[in-house]
Amino acid sequence: MMFVKHSKRTLRSGCKKCGKKALYWAHDTAQAGGNYCDECKTSGKWVLIDNLGSLHKCGEDNPVDPGHVEDNLPKNTDEKGADRMIEAATNTENQAQSPTGNGDAFAAFQSLIASLAPKVDRGEVAAMIKHELANVVVPTRTVVERVSGDRKIVANSHEKLADVTTDLLAGEHVLMVGPAGTGKSTIAEQAAESLDIPYYSISLSPMTPASQILGYMQAEGEYVRSLFREAYENGGVFHFDEFDNGHPSVLAVINAALANGAMAFPDQMVKRHVDFRCVASANTYGQGPDRSYVGRQQIDAATLDRFSVENIGVDEALEHSLCSATGLGKDDVSQVLDYIRRLRKRAEERAMTVVISPRASVGMCRLLAAGKTWDAAVEARVHRGMGDKDWKKLCDIY
Ligand SMILES: Nc1ncnc2c1ncn2[C@@H]1O[C@H](COP(=O)(O)OP(=O)(O)OP(=O)(O)O)[C@@H](O)[C@H]1O
Ligand SMILES: [Mg+2]
Incomplete structure (x- = not known):
């Protein structure tokens, strides 16, 4: 008998049959059976030995019976594997083919493992990973490192947030131009x-x-402050939404505020704060009404000249993430996005006056998640007031 001690510590609960403590797991390398043990680099039947290295005999002088050992086997022992090992080791064919020709259990075991190992094709795995990654959409994560050492992280940001922030940091006013939503x-x-x-x-x-x-000044002579005054005097980002929808006289006031370092307010002259920045957003480039945005004003060149212009298009990764956040299932979200994007592309190709913004895709996902039917969601978020002619023109791809 040749025992290789497997466990460094004694079995915590002792032998399950007779309760004897101070026992260790070992491999009886003279007997086939049991898994190949990676730790001990050997194989052989699992046995229990005492602290003197002698085989544990359950009770008084009874030899170890196989059932007894199986009852005690360590949890991670694969019994089926042990059976296969025994089978392989006792298989006469294997014995004949083993290098030593005398039933080398280890060699038999190795050939068994080799035959069981899954055949991995690297190219196939790479293609699978590539395919999975192609379907992963990760919206831009914008990280702003402040001089103070603080970090501002916007996890779900538009890809243009970093550009706009950088422009402002550089002392520019920014005009963001892009379609609705x-x-x-x-x-x-x-x-x-x-x-x-x-x-x-x-x-x-x-x-x-x-x-x-x-x-403005009240009749009693008291000045009523505006939000703009607050930002201009004390610093802040002032956002003019729908900038191209403002009256030309108001745009002229804004132009004056941006052009000079100080401005006449109804109560007094006010110096512009060093941290005052203006951000304007518009659907047009200030060239007046276009087919989609009919009521827009023309912005004069002098006003436009005060701004750095950033084009803001649909950020598809962000759109995908906003749709997923509605709680609608993955496949349904893909179906909505596929549908909306095809319509959007068609509207663009045909220079149509309809706007199919991310609000439509997110809205459709929300309605579907709430249990509305596909048709009802399309009606509410896409078709709505669209004329029949436009609708047909948009849908004839289906
Ligand atoms: N980064 C974002 N994270 C979460 N929601 C967003 C984000 N960007 C846009 N949204 C949502 O998408 C919708 C449209 O966004 P927003 O109002 O900013 O667009 P817009 O370009 O200003 O539209 P409009 O041209 O009509 O004024 C809003 O409901 C907004 O809450
Ligand atoms: Mg807006």
Whole structure:
């Protein structure tokens, strides 16, 4: 008998049959059976030995019976593997083919493992990984390192957030131009947060008066401050939403505020704060109305000249992530995105006046997740007020 001691510590609960303590697991290398042990680099039947290295005899003088050992086998022992090992070791064919020709259990075991090992094709695995990765969409993660050492991380950001933030940091005012719903207003807010300065926003319309920007004097002679005054005097990012929808006289006031280092407000002259920045967002480049945005104003060249322009298109990774966040299943989200993007492409190719923004895809996902039917979701978020002619033109691909 030749025992190779397997366990460094004694069995915690002792022998399960007779309760004897101070026993160790060992491999009886003279007997086939049991797994090949990677730790001990040997194989052989599992046995229990005492601290003197002698075979444990259950009770008084009874020899170890196989059932007894199986009862005690360590948890991670693969009994089926042990059986296969025994089978392989006792197989006469294997014995005849073993290098020593005398039933070398180890060699038999090695050939058995080799025959069981899965056949891995590297090219196949690489193609599978590539395919899986192609379906993973990760929206841009924008990290702003502040001089103070703080970090602002926007996990789900538009790919252009970093550009807009950098422009502002460089002292520029920024005009973001892009179709509806691409995330311009959100970028403005996140850029202000990233720079850690206050954020103010108003939406311009042809009816917005200059007093909403400059503030005004009450009849009693008291000045009513505006949000713009707050940002101009004390610093902050001021966002003009729908900039190309503002009245030309209001745009002229904004132009004056950006052009000079100080500005006449109704109560006094005010010096522009060093941390004052203006961000404007628009659907057009200020060239007046176009086919999709009919009510837009022309912005004069002098005003446009004050801004760095950033084009903000649909960020498809962000759109995908916003759709997934609605809770709709993965396959349904893909179906919605595929549908919306085909319509968007078709509208673009045919220079149609319809707007199919990420609001449509996110809205459809939300409605489907809430249990609405596909047709109802399309009707509510895409078809809605669209004329029959446009709808047909848009859908004839289906
Ligand atoms: N990074 C983002 N994280 C979460 N939601 C976002 C993000 N960007 C945009 N959204 C959502 O997408 C929608 C459209 O965004 P936003 O209002 O910023 O677009 P917009 O370009 O300003 O649209 P419009 O041209 O109509 O003013 C909003 O509901 C907004 O909450
Ligand atoms: Mg907006």
